[in-house]
Amino acid sequence: MKFTEEHEWLRVEGDEVVVGITAHAAEQLGDVVFIELPEEGTVVSKDDEIVVIESVKAASDILAPLDGEITEVNEALVEEPSKVNEDPEGEAWFFKLKIEDMSALDDMMDEAAYKKYIG
Amino acid sequence: MSDLKRTPLYDLHVALGAKMVPFAGYEMPVQYKAGVMKEHLHCRAAAGLFDVSHMGQVILRADNPEVAKAALERLIPQDVLGLGEGRQRYGFFTNDAGGIEDDLMFANRGDHLFVVVNAACKDADVARMRAGLEPDVTVKLLENRALLALQGPKAEAVLAEHHPSVAEMRFMDVATVPIAGAECWVSRSGYTGEDGYEISVPLAAAQELAQALLAHEDVEAIGLGARDSLRLEAGLCLYGHDIDDTTSPVEGGLTWGIQKARRSGGDREGGFPGDDRILSEMQKGADRKRVGLLPEGRAPMREGTVLFAVADAETPVGTVTSGGFGPTVGAPVAMGYVDAAHAEIGTNLFGEVRGKRLPVSVAKLPFVAAGFKR
Numbered sequence A: 001m002k003f004t005e006e007h008e009w010l011r012v013e014g015d016e017v018v019v020g021i022t023a024h025a026a027e028q029l030g031d032v033v034f035i036e037l038p039e040e041g042t043v044v045s046k047d048d049e050i051v052v053i054e055s056v057k058a059a060s061d062i063l064a065p066l067d068g069e070i071t072e073v074n075e076a077l078v079e080e081p082s083k084v085n086e087d088p089e090g091e092a093w094f095f096k097l098k099i100e101d102m103s104a105l106d107d108m109m110d111e112a113a114y115k116k117y118i119g
Numbered sequence B: 001m002s003d004l005k006r007t008p009l010y011d012l013h014v015a016l017g018a019k020m021v022p023f024a025g026y027e028m029p030v031q032y033k034a035g036v037m038k039e040h041l042h043c044r045a046a047a048g049l050f051d052v053s054h055m056g057q058v059i060l061r062a063d064n065p066e067v068a069k070a071a072l073e074r075l076i077p078q079d080v081l082g083l084g085e086g087r088q089r090y091g092f093f094t095n096d097a098g099g100i101e102d103d104l105m106f107a108n109r110g111d112h113l114f115v116v117v118n119a120a121c122k123d124a125d126v127a128r129m130r131a132g133l134e135p136d137v138t139v140k141l142l143e144n145r146a147l148l149a150l151q152g153p154k155a156e157a158v159l160a161e162h163h164p165s166v167a168e169m170r171f172m173d174v175a176t177v178p179i180a181g182a183e184c185w186v187s188r189s190g191y192t193g194e195d196g197y198e199i200s201v202p203l204a205a206a207q208e209l210a211q212a213l214l215a216h217e218d219v220e221a222i223g224l225g226a227r228d229s230l231r232l233e234a235g236l237c238l239y240g241h242d243i244d245d246t247t248s249p250v251e252g253g254l255t256w257g258i259q260k261a262r263r264s265g266g267d268r269e270g271g272f273p274g275d276d277r278i279l280s281e282m283q284k285g286a287d288r289k290r291v292g293l294l295p296e297g298r299a300p301m302r303e304g305t306v307l308f309a310v311a312d313a314e315t316p317v318g319t320v321t322s323g324g325f326g327p328t329v330g331a332p333v334a335m336g337y338v339d340a341a342h343a344e345i346g347t348n349l350f351g352e353v354r355g356k357r358l359p360v361s362v363a364k365l366p367f368v369a370a371g372f373k374r
Helices: A023-029 A102-107 A111-118 B010-015 B036-045 B065-072 B119-133 B155-160 B164-168 B203-214 B224-233 B275-284
Strands: A008-013 A016-021 A032-036 A049-055 A059-063 A068-073 A095-098 B019-023 B026-031 B047-051 B056-061 B087-094 B100-108 B113-117 B138-141 B145-151 B174-179 B182-187 B196-202 B219-221 B288-295 B306-308 B318-326 B331-339 B348-353 B356-363
Touching (some): B010 B026, B056 B065, B065 B100, B065 B113, B119 B138, B145 B155
Antiparallel strands (some): A032 A049, A049 A059, A068 A095, B056 B138, B145 B196, B348 B356
């Protein structure tokens, strides 16, 4: 897995990456109560705000970690936002992104670097 | 952060894993390890312990207690003279424009009145009372007592283990009760919509009392996050949000808190700041009203969300003043002000969230029925 400074994790599956938020981010957010996902097929640029996630405390955005096309979204999260707190780095993935250039992941943090980043 | 005050339970909060945040000049626990949702649900199912020591506890005393009662009536539109010994009432300080300066609880404790005010307003409230009541009445802000709230359906059983007399108290009764070796001033009240107690305890005994209550398996510590969602579901106003110095008690839907004696035609009609506007609005109605709001979708409508009568309207008809997710309701809940023409229960409105107009309907308050022991 790779990690961003925005507390997303990315897992490579073929020419796609599966994207979610880290356990650390989920804990900081608190109980998640609402999620709005992008449309499948949306072409996004890095840092576009593509997911709205609201916890009991506040609303925040999840940014596109890379340029690409949204190929699939996890609709189950819309019905059960609490999955983000229960299994943030497994079942609660947000979307799959088809990207042109997998080498862009090389610059991202690995797990050890991310752990250091969050201190 | 350094100039923030701490309550006597600060160390206990930290030991319990609380996330501490600045609130009204204090470092307060916003949540503990369980998190807002679980804390909220625990309070509704069993009992929750809240540290509300940041609130202002004030004693009003005069040689003749009737003088203190009559004097307080000059500052608030409540019936103070008619409040029996051992009873408490909800009230609010009004200003000359008929707005609300703060809300409060006041109790008749025999030879004195005991007043509890909001933390953020306490210095202003004490100044207001000194200016309005002295020299006939002495106004003393207590610095030597903490305030705990034990709320929830199991609160009675838990507190009765410390002193059985508390089970006999009715909603809004107050009494002096020895608990955990300290002289506690107990009221059967709170701000969650649940049955429960507020307990004023000497500072030196506060931590021991809190630990004794938390030792009960039905009691968990509850932070400010869940306190906010509990009071919102209960339809209770948060000062500075749902009511402020521009909202009148009539707009705020608080006329139930103005007793007959102070209303038009009452024995002591008016005689409080803003009485012209407030009594007139009680006759004619206000231009806007505080209402409950139930968003139809899952998206919470938070404070500041602008409300429209139709999806493509240009002119708003209201604003959300408190909103979030209601854990007991299991859906988003909100309250806010709407123009009187749109205030009827069931009215369909639209709230603008992130540029989208989402349906929301005017709903009856409270969202969760109160569990008071009347």
